[in-house]
Amino acid sequence: MSGFVFEIGLGFLVLMFLIGIVIRSVLFLPRRSAEQPENPVRKTLQQKQTETSDEHEKKKRSLTRKARQAVKKGIFQAAEDFLFQASGVGDDDPRLLRDLATAMLGQGKLDKARVTLEKLTRLEPTEENMLLLGQVLCELSSTSSNKEHVHNSLFCYQSILKKNPGSVQGLIGIAKAYEVLGRYDDAFLSYHQAFELDPNQIEIGLRVAQEYERKHMMTELEQTIDTLSTYHPQDEAVGLRRVKFLFLKKDHLALVGETARMLALYPDSPEFIRYAGLGAYHLNRFQEAVEYLTTLSQADPGKAVNHYNLALAYIGLQQYDEAASSVQKAVDLASDVSKFHFLLGKVYLWKGDTEQAAKALSRAVALDPDNFEALSELKRIS
Numbered sequence: 001m002s003g004f005v006f007e008i009g010l011g012f013l014v015l016m017f018l019i020g021i022v023i024r025s026v027l028f029l030p031r032r033s034a035e036q037p038e039n040p041v042r043k044t045l046q047q048k049q050t051e052t053s054d055e056h057e058k059k060k061r062s063l064t065r066k067a068r069q070a071v072k073k074g075i076f077q078a079a080e081d082f083l084f085q086a087s088g089v090g091d092d093d094p095r096l097l098r099d100l101a102t103a104m105l106g107q108g109k110l111d112k113a114r115v116t117l118e119k120l121t122r123l124e125p126t127e128e129n130m131l132l133l134g135q136v137l138c139e140l141s142s143t144s145s146n147k148e149h150v151h152n153s154l155f156c157y158q159s160i161l162k163k164n165p166g167s168v169q170g171l172i173g174i175a176k177a178y179e180v181l182g183r184y185d186d187a188f189l190s191y192h193q194a195f196e197l198d199p200n201q202i203e204i205g206l207r208v209a210q211e212y213e214r215k216h217m218m219t220e221l222e223q224t225i226d227t228l229s230t231y232h233p234q235d236e237a238v239g240l241r242r243v244k245f246l247f248l249k250k251d252h253l254a255l256v257g258e259t260a261r262m263l264a265l266y267p268d269s270p271e272f273i274r275y276a277g278l279g280a281y282h283l284n285r286f287q288e289a290v291e292y293l294t295t296l297s298q299a300d301p302g303k304a305v306n307h308y309n310l311a312l313a314y315i316g317l318q319q320y321d322e323a324a325s326s327v328q329k330a331v332d333l334a335s336d337v338s339k340f341h342f343l344l345g346k347v348y349l350w351k352g353d354t355e356q357a358a359k360a361l362s363r364a365v366a367l368d369p370d371n372f373e374a375l376s377e378l379k380r381i382s
Contacts, residue, residue, distance in 0.1 A: 094124045101132065110140050114149075127164060130156045134173050141180050150180045168198045195224075199231045202238065209241055213248075221245060236266055243275045255279035270300055277309065286316030297326070304333035308340060311347070320351050338368035345377065354381050 097120040104113040117133040134156035141150035157174035160167050175190035188211050195204045205228045212221035225245050228238045239262040246255040259276035266272060277292030293310040300306055307329040314323035324347045330340045345360030358381060364374040 092119070092123060094120055094129075097123070098129065098132075101136075105136070110136055110143075114140060125159075127160050127167060127170070130160050131169050131173060134160075134177070138173070138177050138180060141177075147181070150177055153177045154181075166197055168194045168201065171197070172201070172204060195227075199227050202228065202232055202235060206237060206241060209245075213245075218249070222249075234265055236262070236269065239265075240269075240271055243272065247275055247278065250282075252279045252282040256283065256285075268299075270296060273299075274306070274309070277313065281309070281313050281316065284316065286313050289313040290317065297329075301329075302333065304330040304337070304340065307333070308343065311343060315347065315350075318350075320347055323347050324351065336367060338364045338371050338374070341367065342371060342374045345374065349377065349381070357381060 097116055101113045101116040101120065104110075104116060114133070114136050117129065117136060121129045121133050134153045137149045137153035137156065141147060141153065154174065154177045157170050157177060160170035161174065164170065171190045171194035175187040175194070178184070178187035178190065188208070191204050191207050191211075195201055195208050199205065205224060209221055209224045209228065212218075212224060222245065225238075225242050228235075229242055232238045239258070243255060243258050243262065246252075246258060255275060256279040259272050259279060262272045263269065263276060273292050273296045277289045277296060280286075280292060281289035290310065290313040293306065293313050297303075297306040297310050307326045311323040311326035311330065314320070314326060324344065327340060327344045327347060330337075331344055334340060341360045341364035345357045345364060348354070348357035348360060358378065361374045361378045361381075364371050365378065368374075
């Protein structure tokens with residue numbers, strides 16, 4: 001009996017021992033597994049991948065830095081080489097592609113720039129990138145007979161304006177594309193819209209003014225010039241456009257005032273001096289006209305019309321010798337202009353030299369048979 005009890009007790013102890021082992025393995029084995037060191041091979045691979053990525057990024061930054069320094073120095077080929085290498089390090093980088101396209105444009109490599117910009121716009125179809133692509137496509141189309149580029153350019157600008165109808169640069173770009181396609185009315189409309197949105201666009205405002213003048217739309221022309229003058233009162237090109245408009249309008253008093261204002265800013269401008277002289281002449285301020293036009297003829301002696309205008313001012317003062325000398329210079333410079341010979345003939349008549357007058361008037365008629373004034377004077381002295 002005691003033996004049987006002993007066996008049962010021994011079995012119980014063995015069972016408890018086995019249960020203890022199982023419990024110990026469940027509770028402590030994972031902790032011991034977690035405390036085991038990492039696989040050294042796996043750790044080495046991860047370190048190498050990180051180091052390779054860091055090396056690529058470091059190399060990209062170095063190449064990009066060198067490229068931008070080259071761009072600043074105007075060495076575009078070197079910049080392109082550096083950026084091309086950088087773009088091949090790792091994934092596509094929009095900023096690198098834009099810099100690469102800029103470097104290509106600096107060398108006039110329009111087609112290469114186009115390919116790069118098309119890739120860039122697929123990655124980042126921003127307004128800035130689309131504008132640059134549209135510009136390149138438009139330039140390519142203007143240098144070849146291939147109209148595909150300009151149609152693609154048009155698509156770029158239409159996409160921009162669809163998202164942002166108030167994009168001034170988009171309107172200017174699409175206007176230029178319309179010009180390449182010969183759609184001049186559409187171009188003018190786009191330029192007009194751009195100028196209304198941003199009156200600081202001097203070149204666009206001047207284009208609009210020029211078109212209004214061509215169409216003889218004087219009210220619109222005056223409004224455009226007034227806007228330009230308000231925003232750019234001291235700009236030389238704007239001032240000249242205003243002066244020409246006043247001369248065209250025959251507002252000679254305002255013309256003299258405007259030229260005086262602009263000459264205070266640009267004292268050596270031949271155009272302002274010329275219009276100042278013409279304005280004074282039409283106001284019968286002949287001495288003032290002579291002073292301006294003498295300065296102009298001395299500054300630009302090779303221009304026949306300068307001497308012609310000076311002769312008119314001398315005639316106003318009845319200084320016929322000086323007038324004859326000036327108009328003869330005009331004839332010498334441009335002997336095929338009928339009105340120069342006609343004026344020379346008139347001056348000789350006022351001097352009482354009918355023989356020389358007849359020669360000059362005959363020459364005027366020979367150059368222009370419809371010069372009825374010259375014909376009338378010839379009949380009168382015959």
